[in-house]
Amino acid sequence: MELKKVEKISKALADPNRLQILKSLHKNKACLYCSEINEIIELAQPSVSHHLKQLTDAELIIAEKEGREVKYTLNNKVIDQYVNFLTALKV
Amino acid sequence: MELKKVEKISKALADPNRLQILKSLHKNKACLYCSEINEIIELAQPSVSHHLKQLTDAELIIAEKEGREVKYTLNNKVIDQYVNFLTALKV
DNA sequence: TAGATATATTGAAATGTTTCGATGTTTTTA
DNA sequence: TAAAAACATCGAAACATTTCAATATATCTA
Numbered sequence: 001m002e003l004k005k006v007e008k009i010s011k012a013l014a015d016p017n018r019l020q021i022l023k024s025l026h027k028n029k030a031c032l033y034c035s036e037i038n039e040i041i042e043l044a045q046p047s048v049s050h051h052l053k054q055l056t057d058a059e060l061i062i063a064e065k066e067g068r069e070v071k072y073t074l075n076n077k078v079i080d081q082y083v084n085f086l087t088a089l090k091v
Numbered sequence: 092m093e094l095k096k097v098e099k100i101s102k103a104l105a106d107p108n109r110l111q112i113l114k115s116l117h118k119n120k121a122c123l124y125c126s127e128i129n130e131i132i133e134l135a136q137p138s139v140s141h142h143l144k145q146l147t148d149a150e151l152i153i154a155e156k157e158g159r160e161v162k163y164t165l166n167n168k169v170i171d172q173y174v175n176f177l178t179a180l181k182v
Numbered sequence: 183t184a185g186a187t188a189t190a191t192t193g194a195a196a197t198g199t200t201t202c203g204a205t206g207t208t209t210t211t212a
Numbered sequence: 213t214a215a216a217a218a219c220a221t222c223g224a225a226a227c228a229t230t231t232c233a234a235t236a237t238a239t240c241t242a
Contacts, residue, residue, distance in 0.1 A: 003110050010110075013101035015200085019094050022180055030182040034219065044202050049220060051200090068209040068218045076181045083174050089113055090167045091121040106230085125189065135232050140190055142230090159188045159239040 001085045009082050012058035017041050018051050022074065025061065030074040037072065092176045100173050103149035108132050109142050113165065116152065121165040128163065 012018060024040050025032055032040075034052065041048050052072060055061045059078045064071045103109060115131050116123055123131075125143065132139050143163065146152045150169045155162045 003107060003114075006110060007105060007107055010101050010104035011199095014098060014105045016094060016098055017200095019097060019101075023094075026180050026182065035217095038219095043200095045219075046203080046221080047201050053220085065208095065219095070219065074180070074182060079177055079181055083177050086170055086174050086177075089117050089165070090170055091117065091165060102229095108230095126187095129189095134230095136189075137191080137233080138231050144190085156189095156238095161189065 001081050006082065006085050009058045009060060009078070012054050012060055015051065015054075017043060017048075018055055021051060021055065021072075022060065025072065025074045030076075032072055034070045034072065092172050097173065097176050100149045100151060100169070103145050103151055106142065106145075108134060108139075109146055112142060112146065112163075113151065116163065116165045121167075123163055125161045125163065 013022075020041060021037055024037065028036075034048075037052065038045055038048050041051070043051075052061070052063070056063050056072075059075055062073045062075050064073070104113075111132060112128055115128065119127075125139075128143065129136055129139050132142070134142075143152070143154070147154050147163075150166055153164045153166050155164065
């Protein structure tokens with residue numbers, strides 16, 4: 001994995017609200033609708049939308065449009081790649 | 092691992108210069124002197140000092156004073172704990 | 183012990199991030 | 213097809229991070 005990508009993922013993980021979103025996705029078998037996330041995170045809707053964009057841009061989650069709703073899913077593959085980079089860092 | 096700690100480590104990893112320092116530590120069998128890091132990173136000395144502090148505060152590296160020099164070592168244990176948190180996030 | 187060397191701290195400018203109200207876009211439904 | 217619902221985008225305020233010159237501190241050496 002490229003350093004630029006590691007940096008982007010780290011940035012996405014470097015916020016308490018975004019970590020909360022990821023934990024909630026984990027609890028809910030990896031997927032949640034945007035409206036459900038809006039209920040969990042105590043921020044205004046545009047702020048939650050911003051955080052979901054950061055996570056999506058880092059590819060930590062995948063957004064799928066379903067009508068006028070959006071379903072978010074954890075991207076296990078990218079988490080694995082990030083973990084592999086970190087593991088390779090050790091001696 | 093506490094969310095606050097995950098956030099701190101993620102922040103420490105969210106910078107290209109700090110990732111470069113970690114990669115260099117890996118290449119050099121996990122340890123480097125501050126002066127060597129100053130040569131690798133193309134920033135002024137106080138900036139490098141600042142980045143080393145971020146990494147040390149996150150416990151990703153360990154600082155040991157040796158006379159008037161400081162030796163930095165990768166902290167494999169904390170990297171492992173961080174990796175475990177991320178792995179547990181997957182479904 | 184005075185000067186040199188290695189690193190840390192301070193303070194300030196530049197830049198980036200977070201947050202929200204207002205508003206825009208898309209899709210559903212009455 | 214007009215109104216409602218779900219989400220995204222914009223713009224600005226508040227806050228945090230990065231960077232460096234100047235300076236401080238600690239340790240070594242002549």
